Amino acid sequence: MKLLVCISKAPDTTAKIEFKDNDSKFNSDGVQFIINPFDEWYALVRALEIKESQGGSVTIIHVGLAENDPIIRKALALGADDAVRINREATDALSVAEEIAAYAKDEQYDMILTGKETIDHNGSQLGGMIAELLELPSISLASKMDINGNSATLERDVQGGKEVIEIQTPFVLSASKGMAEARIPNMRGIMAARTRPLKVVEPIGQALYTKVNKYVLPVEKAECRYIDAENPSELWDLLKSEAKVL
Amino acid sequence: MSVLVYINNHGGNIHKNAFEAVAYGKAIADQTGTELYAALIGPADNAGDLGAYGALKVYHNNDGSFSNFDPSAITNALADIVAECSADIIVCSHDFSSKSIAPRLSARLKAGLVTGAVGLPNTQGSFSVTKAVYSGKAFAEIEILTDKKIICLLPNSIEFEKGEGSAEVIISSSSASSSGIQVKEIKKESTRLSLTEAELVVSAGRGLKGPENWGMIEKLAEKLGAATACSRPVADIDWRPHHEHVGQTGTVIRPNLYIAIGISGAIQHLAGVNGSKVIVVINTDPEAPFFKAADYGIIGDAFEVVPKLLDSAPTL
Numbered sequence: 071m072k073l074l075v076c077i078s079k080a081p082d083t084t085a086k087i088e089f090k091d092n093d094s095k096f097n098s099d100g101v102q103f104i105i106n107p108f109d110e111w112y113a114l115v116r117a118l119e120i121k122e123s124q125g126g127s128v129t130i131i132h133v134g135l136a137e138n139d140p141i142i143r144k145a146l147a148l149g150a151d152d153a154v155r156i157n158r159e160a161t162d163a164l165s166v167a168e169e170i171a172a173y174a175k176d177e178q179y180d181m182i183l184t185g186k187e188t189i190d191h192n193g194s195q196l197g198g199m200i201a202e203l204l205e206l207p208s209i210s211l212a213s214k215m216d217i218n219g220n221s222a223t224l225e226r227d228v229q230g231g232k233e234v235i236e237i238q239t240p241f242v243l244s245a246s247k248g249m250a251e252a253r254i255p256n257m258r259g260i261m262a263a264r265t266r267p268l269k270v271v272e273p274i275g276q277a278l279y280t281k282v283n284k285y286v287l288p289v290e291k292a293e294c295r296y297i298d299a300e301n302p303s304e305l306w307d308l309l310k311s312e313a314k315v316l
Numbered sequence: 317m318s319v320l321v322y323i324n325n326h327g328g329n330i331h332k333n334a335f336e337a338v339a340y341g342k343a344i345a346d347q348t349g350t351e352l353y354a355a356l357i358g359p360a361d362n363a364g365d366l367g368a369y370g371a372l373k374v375y376h377n378n379d380g381s382f383s384n385f386d387p388s389a390i391t392n393a394l395a396d397i398v399a400e401c402s403a404d405i406i407v408c409s410h411d412f413s414s415k416s417i418a419p420r421l422s423a424r425l426k427a428g429l430v431t432g433a434v435g436l437p438n439t440q441g442s443f444s445v446t447k448a449v450y451s452g453k454a455f456a457e458i459e460i461l462t463d464k465k466i467i468c469l470l471p472n473s474i475e476f477e478k479g480e481g482s483a484e485v486i487i488s489s490s491s492a493s494s495s496g497i498q499v500k501e502i503k504k505e506s507t508r509l510s511l512t513e514a515e516l517v518v519s520a521g522r523g524l525k526g527p528e529n530w531g532m533i534e535k536l537a538e539k540l541g542a543a544t545a546c547s548r549p550v551a552d553i554d555w556r557p558h559h560e561h562v563g564q565t566g567t568v569i570r571p572n573l574y575i576a577i578g579i580s581g582a583i584q585h586l587a588g589v590n591g592s593k594v595i596v597v598i599n600t601d602p603e604a605p606f607f608k609a610a611d612y613g614i615i616g617d618a619f620e621v622v623p624k625l626l627d628s629a630p631t632l
Contacts, residue, residue: 083564083584087453107565164422164429186415189564191449191456193431194410198387198419207495208387210416213558223500227412227559228385229326229510234501244415247551247566248558279428279462283444286455288590294597294607299616303628305596308612313594315516315573316540316630 071126071217071239073117074179076170076196077145078160078188079138080106089285096190096285105141108185110148111252112245117183118149119250120217126180127151133160133169139268146263147255153266158273161281163191167199168276175204180220180239186211186246197244207241213248319345319352320403321371322394322421324413325360326383333409333513335369339476340469341407342370343436348405354483355397357390358382367483369476375400375488387416388495395424396490403464410468411512418468427464434473434591451564451587470591471512472570511562514543516632517571517592519562521547523578523599523618527555532622533577541632545569547579563588578618581606598622 081087081101088097105114117128130145130153132138142153156169174182182201187194194210201208213232214225220239225232227246255263297304309316321341323334338354345352354371356363363374375397382390394417398406406421408414410432422429432447434455444459445467511517518537524530530544537544544560551561562569564584570591577598579585586609589595597610600617607613614621 081450083587087450089454111565162428163419164426167419167423189451192447192451192568193429194415195419195422195429195431198416199423201388202391202420202423205388207497208416208420209497210387211412225503228502229331229412231502231504232559233385233499234503236498236500238496247561277461279422279426280430280458280460283442283457283459285449286446286457288453288455291609291611294610294613296613296615299614299621302614302616302621302624305612305614305625306628306630309573309594309596310630313573313611315594316632 071120071124071180072178073120073126073128074174074177074182075109075114075117075128075130075145075150076182076184076200077109077114077130077132077141078106078185079103079134079141080188080190083107083189087287089287093284093286094282103141105145106185106188108187108189108245110145112247112249113183113185114145114148114150115250115253116215116245124217129154131156131170131173133158133166135159142268143263144255146266146268147259148253149259151266153268154271155268156271156273158275162278163193163195164199164279165276167196167203169273171200171203172274173271174200182206182242184242184244186244194244197242201242204242207237209235209237209241209243211246212243213246215243215249317350318401318403319348319350319405319407320398320401321352321354322406322408322414322417323354323356323366324390324417325356325358327359329362330360330365331513333411333471335366335478336471336474336476337407337409337469338366338369338371340436340474344405344407345370347436347439353401353403355394355488357393363485364482367481368478370479371483374483374485376485377488377490379489381494384494384497384499385413385416386494386497387420389493390417391420391424392493393488393490394421397488398425400488406464406466408468410470414468418466422466425464426462427466428460428462429466429468430458430460431468432470433467434470437467448591451568452591453587470570472515472572509543511543511545511560511567511569514569515572516540516542517545517569517573518542518575518577519545519547519579520550520577520618521579522549530556532626536622536626536629539626539629539631547585576606577622579606580604581609
């Protein structure tokens with residue numbers, strides 16, 4: 071099976087969120103960047119498992135500048151065969167989807183995988199957009215997948231439960247928790263990743279559809295009000311009369 | 317010119333999130349001096365009720381094949397309705413259904429898309445919408461640069477009330493063109509309420525010491541009419557199902573009330589819940605970081621505090 075996994079860069083989950091240049095840009099000083107966890111833990115690892123059991127290849131695709139090469143190398147160290155970097159800053163989901171679709175349209179992938187969302191912009195947009203541009207079926211928020219020849223059985227989140235569905239390749243999916251278990255690259259993988267091909271492709275350069283004007287941090291919470299553990303029922307009165315949420 | 321709200325329903329009554337999206341769409345229509353329509357895909361008992369939240373007309377496509385949730389087929393049907401009512405702003409609730417449909421529609425219409433909006437757009441000069449980013453650790457004001465615009469509203473973001481009136485329901489008949497997705501089985505979760513929709517959530521973590529101790533959490537949630545949630549470690553060691561995991565890499569929620577029991581409040585967990593209006597933290601450790609994010613705190617042992625809370629809790 072020929073698989074394409076889209077990865078995005080995200081600040082580490084413990085990173086302090088601060089902004090600069092009049093609150094128009096994320097302040098990346100001292101911030102460790104990682105592969106977006108949904109892309110790595112679920113989409114990439116499941117793709118690698120499919121390759122290991124069925125044969126085939128896993129290609130990484132990333133839209134970003136050369137400074138992001140370390141996260142692409144990490145994806146290769148986990149076991150991907152090769153990688154493509156489209157040389158453009160990723161600032162808007164639809165323009166990123168158009169770049170990926172333009173590259174993928176002649177490559178005949180059996181499956182294109184993304185994470186369910188990025189942990190920075192929380193868009194949950196890319197997979198569906200790529201699918202529409204390539205006129206492929208799409209499955210969002212998939213938490214389980216079994217492959218049988220050219221047919222896949224997936225579980226996806228729907229209102230108040232899960233749905234089990236069957237679909238033939240090719241298709242696009244966005245992966246959520248449950249799809250696979252996170253892996254740690256081993257030394258052999260890290261060494262091999264250095265020499266695996268990383269192709270840089272120039273962007274088609276489509277104009278943006280959205281842009282960030284500014285960032286705002288949430289207002290600080292007031293001090294916590296403590297309630298006596300011996301007499302906790304006071305909580306219900308406060309939630310009713312003071313907080314007015316009951 | 318008009319505003320169109322997309323609603324997906326699977327039989328029975330239309331959900332609260334959809335009414336919220338309609339009320340939000342109505343406010344945008346008033347702001348921009350246009351009318352509000354609704355596109356309802358799938359069976360629903362109370363389509364006319366959408367009028368009570370501001371929809372003038374409801375285009376209802378109830379082709380039986382839509383019971384198979386097929387994003388590309390629904391996108392086709394929705395795009396037909398967008399064209400029919402010349403909609404230039406499309407609104408939906410940021411739920412599982414719009415996460416599948418809105419991106420496809422965005423690519424189809426070349427329309428700028430903002431998901432996870434938390435308030436009304438600013439239409440003075442440029443058109444921008446504020447959305448939650450960094451899993452709730454910040455907000456971003458996003459400008460939509462295209463003529464057609466799509467906005468997905470984070471559930472529980474605006475105050476709204478049911479008004480008067482009933483919408484005219486127009487049967488929309490474009491048929492489903494399947495992309496080959498076949499639904500084999502639907503598994504209902506044991507929790508009665510979906511987490512993103514729940515107004516009250518009771519959540520617990522490793523402080524509970526074992527899965528056998530969740531009885532009191534479930535009872536408390538039941539008495540309050542709340543949904544149950546958990547922290548990541550507890551889902552990872554299978555004490556609780558994955559879908560209950562709230563946090564940065566699980567589900568992000570913003571209920572009116574979040575009660576966290578035996579959860580220390582790691583930054584990743586806080587990111588998933590800090591949109592909650594009121595947070596109550598119960599923990600034995602007075603140094604637990606969660607108290608800094610809490611409105612009300614109880615320093616004490618869950619096994620002593622929760623039974624007392626359960627006895628005195630109001631039945632809702």
